[in-house]
Amino acid sequence: MSLLAERVQNNYGKSLEEMTDLELYQALLEYIKEKANDYPLNNSKKKLYYVSAEFLIGKLLSNNLLNLGLYDEVESELQSIGRSVAEVEAAENEPSLGNGGLGRLAACFLDSIATLGINGDGVGINYHFGLFKQLLVYREQHTVPDAWLGENSWLKKSEKRFEIPFNNFTINSVLYDLDIFGYNNTKRNRLRLFDIESLNSDLIEYGTINFDKTNIMENLTLFLYPDDSDHNGQLLRIFQQYFMVSNAAQLIIDEAIERGSNIHDLADFAVIQINDTHPALIIPELIRLLTQQHHIGMDEAVEIVKNTIAFTNHTILSEALEKWPMGDLERVNPDIAHIIRDLDGRVKQAHPNQPGAFVIDNNGRAHMANMSIHYGFSVNGVAQLHTDILKDSELSEFEALYPGRINNKTNGITFRRWIMNANKALSSLFDEKLGEEWRVNHDLTELEKYADDKDFQEALATIKAHDKRKLKDHLLHRQATVINENSIIDVQIKRIHEYKRQQMLALYIVHKYFDIKKGNKPKTPITILFGGKAAPAYIIAQDIIHFIMVMSEIIARDPEVSPYLQVVMVENYNVTAAEYLIPAADVSEQISLASKEASGTGNMKFMLNGALTIATLDGANVEIADLVGEDNIYLFGKKADEIVQLYETNGYNAYEYYDDPALRSLVDFIISDEAKALGNHERLYRLHNDIVHKDYFMALIDLKEFIETKERMYADYEDQDLWMNKVVKNIAKAGYFSSDRTITDYNRDIWHLEADYEVNIEKK
Numbered sequence: 001m002s003l004l005a006e007r008v009q010n011n012y013g014k015s016l017e018e019m020t021d022l023e024l025y026q027a028l029l030e031y032i033k034e035k036a037n038d039y040p041l042n043n044s045k046k047k048l049y050y051v052s053a054e055f056l057i058g059k060l061l062s063n064n065l066l067n068l069g070l071y072d073e074v075e076s077e078l079q080s081i082g083r084s085v086a087e088v089e090a091a092e093n094e095p096s097l098g099n100g101g102l103g104r105l106a107a108c109f110l111d112s113i114a115t116l117g118i119n120g121d122g123v124g125i126n127y128h129f130g131l132f133k134q135l136l137v138y139r140e141q142h143t144v145p146d147a148w149l150g151e152n153s154w155l156k157k158s159e160k161r162f163e164i165p166f167n168n169f170t171i172n173s174v175l176y177d178l179d180i181f182g183y184n185n186t187k188r189n190r191l192r193l194f195d196i197e198s199l200n201s202d203l204i205e206y207g208t209i210n211f212d213k214t215n216i217m218e219n220l221t222l223f224l225y226p227d228d229s230d231h232n233g234q235l236l237r238i239f240q241q242y243f244m245v246s247n248a249a250q251l252i253i254d255e256a257i258e259r260g261s262n263i264h265d266l267a268d269f270a271v272i273q274i275n276d277t278h279p280a281l282i283i284p285e286l287i288r289l290l291t292q293q294h295h296i297g298m299d300e301a302v303e304i305v306k307n308t309i310a311f312t313n314h315t316i317l318s319e320a321l322e323k324w325p326m327g328d329l330e331r332v333n334p335d336i337a338h339i340i341r342d343l344d345g346r347v348k349q350a351h352p353n354q355p356g357a358f359v360i361d362n363n364g365r366a367h368m369a370n371m372s373i374h375y376g377f378s379v380n381g382v383a384q385l386h387t388d389i390l391k392d393s394e395l396s397e398f399e400a401l402y403p404g405r406i407n408n409k410t411n412g413i414t415f416r417r418w419i420m421n422a423n424k425a426l427s428s429l430f431d432e433k434l435g436e437e438w439r440v441n442h443d444l445t446e447l448e449k450y451a452d453d454k455d456f457q458e459a460l461a462t463i464k465a466h467d468k469r470k471l472k473d474h475l476l477h478r479q480a481t482v483i484n485e486n487s488i489i490d491v492q493i494k495r496i497h498e499y500k501r502q503q504m505l506a507l508y509i510v511h512k513y514f515d516i517k518k519g520n521k522p523k524t525p526i527t528i529l530f531g532g533k534a535a536p537a538y539i540i541a542q543d544i545i546h547f548i549m550v551m552s553e554i555i556a557r558d559p560e561v562s563p564y565l566q567v568v569m570v571e572n573y574n575v576t577a578a579e580y581l582i583p584a585a586d587v588s589e590q591i592s593l594a595s596k597e598a599s600g601t602g603n604m605k606f607m608l609n610g611a612l613t614i615a616t617l618d619g620a621n622v623e624i625a626d627l628v629g630e631d632n633i634y635l636f637g638k639k640a641d642e643i644v645q646l647y648e649t650n651g652y653n654a655y656e657y658y659d660d661p662a663l664r665s666l667v668d669f670i671i672s673d674e675a676k677a678l679g680n681h682e683r684l685y686r687l688h689n690d691i692v693h694k695d696y697f698m699a700l701i702d703l704k705e706f707i708e709t710k711e712r713m714y715a716d717y718e719d720q721d722l723w724m725n726k727v728v729k730n731i732a733k734a735g736y737f738s739s740d741r742t743i744t745d746y747n748r749d750i751w752h753l754e755a756d757y758e759v760n761i762e763k764k
């Protein structure tokens, strides 16, 4: 039976063999888009809307084939002509619709929501150039527009259009839909991405991301703004947010009415989960629509909205909390500004002595988080420790005002993309030992009994070696870098940010470099890979990238060291890169400053794929440690409560640590002659100065312990029986971090939708 050959012959007049990868990709894209018609939309009285400024969905071809149960058939047909799905998928552009964790979480959630048969759509923006593309040239990050949106995208243009009222002009939107298929489910959901037709891509000068930020009509959906540390274009970001939520609110109201709502009962028809505060303006926008277009009184409108909004908080970094100047909101839409003043007035009247809870502060800035907490029914953190910190310190005032409103939903990852697709070999091994039920219930606990089973350990090692070769091939094609496939693969992938402390791993590399020069050669060579983008306005983050690349080159040029240690900065880290890096990894780097990383989700992907974790006790690392036990994870460093206290007492002084000669020699290497011979002096001195004199994120406080822990970890690797025993114990506990579990928790505690899960495991 041929699925492809016949279609290709009819539509392209060629045989399969004659098709290019791009043409094969197009043929499969068309096939799946048509096939969607056989999958009715989920339908239920109440519907979930997951509104998010970011959906980092990754490439979709293999994911869709898997979820539709077509993967094996297509793969074998392609194999018969010497090709593969993976090769064909190389022709797909990766959508660039997110910054990092929060965006990738939204994508995992869509997959789980569809798989669980919950009627829920994602709602966001179709950024034409997404987040910038990172180039690494002469040891520096450069940023260029990412023109991901070609002719062959998964988007389908819909008939839906809305008028979006800005201060003194109106923009017409257009909605694109992208189908979300659940795994082995017979229904589908959609990702709804709003766009404008008046966009003008000529605003972008070739190769740069500078453009006229004042022409909203023509630039609104050009770019996604890089995270918290880039304050450029802030007004444009507010315009984007209002555009997103006005569309979302109109869509939600229209659809609720279609399903029979009289608007007074909106909360029985819709629940809106807002992904951080980026969509928080949906609160005043819904109130505007209810009062102005549906003639509902203000008090009732506020109540209705309160009962539909649930807010997820992803950060406790105060600089990442959105506080918009009222003047800016006025320029975006004066009605919205007016409603926010009203909402603020209600809070001030009820709690006049709690300025920390006001919506508008003394400086005339509207606090999106405060508004979302008062005017929603649920606030959740994304890991237990994060939620505890919210309740006990950051949001303790709100916990007292609204006991029970703050709740925890520990993040998760979709097993479809992160194991069943990214690591087919490991998935087959699980099948062999557990049968195929794990693919649905994600219960891997039975594997624990193989912890000391030599055959199982050997099978795992064989798969790891295979995944390392795949990574090697990928990096060769991606950036002409050759890595040693027989080395320990040690990976740190996340946004470059001081709190994620990439500097610490860079300083460890200096330590290791010295150590190898002294003659202490590691038994197994080590390859340390970094991946991550730095926001263009975040100068120190770029200095860190620079220093990592300088170290990489110093080591590569040194014949005494290079056989034992290699450092690679992976260019333009994205979902696709992660799909190669994570399965190949032995060591998962999770080294945030305790209390600052809300959860992390990479940590879960690594664990599932058989890496061991080196971590501070932060975010979901705490839960990983609880599950696997302290013997099976490499913990180091100060705890969250100690760090919180240090901040309260100003108790950290970087210089005290720098005074330790062992640490000083590492830090000073940043401005050594060797480093300066290759590096940009301004960058190196600035980074050095930051670590020695400022270091708000305390890179030195845990450094000694980090180095000791890394050495212990590498030593353990040499005892493969011991190492594999720990690996198996980690994999066996990873089931908890399935995003199906997370979504089940959201649905049970917050959304209360009926789940219509038609699974047919035989179908696989």
Ligand code: 26Q
Residues within 6 Å of the ligand: 099, 100, 101, 102, 103, 105, 225, 226, 227, 228, 229, 230, 237, 314, 315, 320, 321, 322, 382, 411, 597, 598, 599, 600, 601, 619
């Ligand atoms: C804010 C204001 C102005 C401009 C940009 C922003 C902005 C943009 C993106 C602020 C934050 C973000 C992204 C945050 C993020 O990705 N947080 C991560 O969320 C993950 C999912 O919950 C967690 O696992 C990570 O711990 C958290 O860092």
